[in-house]
Amino acid sequence: MYKSFFDNQDQGFWSSQKINNNNTKVIEGLFYVPTKSVNLYDLISLKLQEKCLIMKDGNTELYADIENASIMRVEQQGICLIKNSIEFNFYGKVDDFFINLKKYCIQLNFQQKYHLLSLIGQGNFAKVFKARNKHNLVENAVKVFEKTSFSQMTDRLALLKEVHILRQLQHSNIIELHEVFETKTQIFLVFDYLTGGDLTNFINNNQLLEEEQIKKIMMELLNALFYMHSKGIFHRDIKPQNLLLRKKGQITDLVIADLGLADYYRKDGKYMFTRCGTPGYVAPEILLDNPYDFKVDIYSLGALLYVILTGKPLFKGATQTETIQLNINNNLDFSNTQLSKTCIDLLKNMLNKNPLFRFSILQCKSHQWFQQETQPIFIRIKHSIRSRLQLNLDINSDDSSPHSSKKNQKLFQIKTNLFSPRQNGSQTSSFQKLCKQSGIICKTEPSELKSTFNKLKLSKQRQSLKY
Structure with missing residues (x-):
């Protein structure tokens, strides 16, 4: 058995220390666990609460954080979990356990379950394929990483954090991670296959986009960000390429994707990547290396709104350096647009250089622009x-x-x-x-x-x- 990409040798498997968990859903049952003696088993109680596995033996409770443990079915009625080179097997009616465990664990049988069909995207670290599930014939998007591409520890930690964050998010307007697989040389992340392309393609190829239509788009995105922020997570890279249409032409069914720069908000500002984002969409406080919070996503969403309405970038310099400087200066000019007064007012508040006076999500949602009907100007x-x-x-x-x-x-x-x-x-x-x-x-x-x-x-x- 190869060493898992997800292992942390500084940790064991079981611990007597209780794992904090706010999830009230509990799955439990009695299972047979092998003992040290050959062909002998103990009947013990197991509970699963999100990513926490609880084993009760008499009056003693042991806890295991099974996130990123390798998981496989053993024979017909057994499950094998392996984490940090420690193996735990249990037998019985394990179907419900397996369905819930695989949300947080790493499966090892990708080739048995999926067939890669065609390449649909490629980057420095991974390729994205269209794939078909061999069992139910459903098409998925699969992001494939070569383990050899993670030469630096920060790259490995970045992927671990991205997977961890994706598992926390279940919202109709945020990309959903279904399963994670690992082989000796590769890692596979399985997502929904969205056929509509990204928002950039829609802007390029469609002839009419009205303010009333854009209001629906923005309200969906605001609700999705509100949900994300409620989990303590900000995206930090909202832009047209990272917004996917679930189906072609259905502009009001957008999905936020690419959470590679997402992170949990910290008051101390100690992030793996502190200055990050895309010039023209980045909040000025990030570029100025000032402390920042969830309102960086509001700024990016304001820049996105401007692009959708006008077809032009908010800031465009002759070079990337010049664009970044324009982004920092944040000199807004709406004189050459034909936007409604209420729309311009909303943009100014979303793009306020000072995050203290920048609108919150709730202020955006209650703004007059969303309340009144506007002519398609x-x-x-x-x-x-x-x-x-x-x-x-x-x-x-x-x-x-x-x-x-x-x-x-x-x-x-x-x-x-x-x-x-x-x-x-x-x-x-x-x-x-x-x-x-x-x-x-x-x-x-x-x-x-x-x-x-x-x-x-x-x-x-x-x-x-x-x-």
Whole structure:
């Protein structure tokens, strides 16, 4: 048996010290445990409370933290747990125990359960494959790590923390980790297979996104972050690439993914990666090496809201260094947008440079922008990322204000097939004439999406894989 990647030789298996656990769900039963004598077994009581296994023998209780213990079925009615090279076997009606144990343990039979179908993503540390469960034929996304890629202890600890955090989160708008497997050379994390792509692709390929539609998106994300923060966890890398659509085109069913930079909030600020995130989305206090808390996620969400509404980055310098400096300075300019006044007010409060005055999640959710209906004052037509032309159409501000008394406000929707990337300049000119006749201001500018969404991990050089 090989040494497990998850072992900690400084620990044993059983301890007389009680493990603190807030989970009230308890699974228990009587099981046969082998004794030191050959072919002899003791009948003992076992309880499982989340990741804590409790063995009672007479008046004595022993406790085992089974998180990251290796687990396998033994014969038909047995379970074998191995942690830190110590083995524990028990026999009986173990089905319910196995189902709950495998949420926290490491299984060893990946090839027996899953078949890898195709590569769908790749980074410095791992590859993501589409896979099929051999038993129920369900398709999953599997993140595969080569153990040889973890040459430094911090890399190993980072993966251990990511797996630990993923196990704490069960929310419809947060990626769910189902199982973890290990072989002699690889580690496998099994997630849902989400077919909708990330938010970047949606922004590139869809022609219309209204404020009313975006409100639903933002409320989902705020609720997901509220749940995450209630667990003491912040994400620290909210951005379009880390938001996945569960199904293609279903923009109001987003899932927060890539928790590689997530961590538990600490008052002392001692994190494995202190300065981290993506320029343009990072809260200034992180870049300034100041103490920070959960409000760093609010800032990133505000930057995301600006990008969704305008199609432009909040800060864009000629170089990454310049972008970081703009991000630190946090000079906000909404003069060239056609956003409603209430929307701009929300953005200013979410993007406040001083975290003391930055909105909390509850303040965001109760803001007037979410309460009132707004006219769809912004039309955006985009081609795929292969197109180098981005067309932004703004209805004249005087007539498009949600507070305007004019009743003849119009929303002009131009079909995207008129503006295929293959069309020639004369057709574009026809489009400009149509805009002029309709009273719409047309402006063209080079697409900045490719450089906008390049990820920089300031303290952790690790490419995002979206899972």
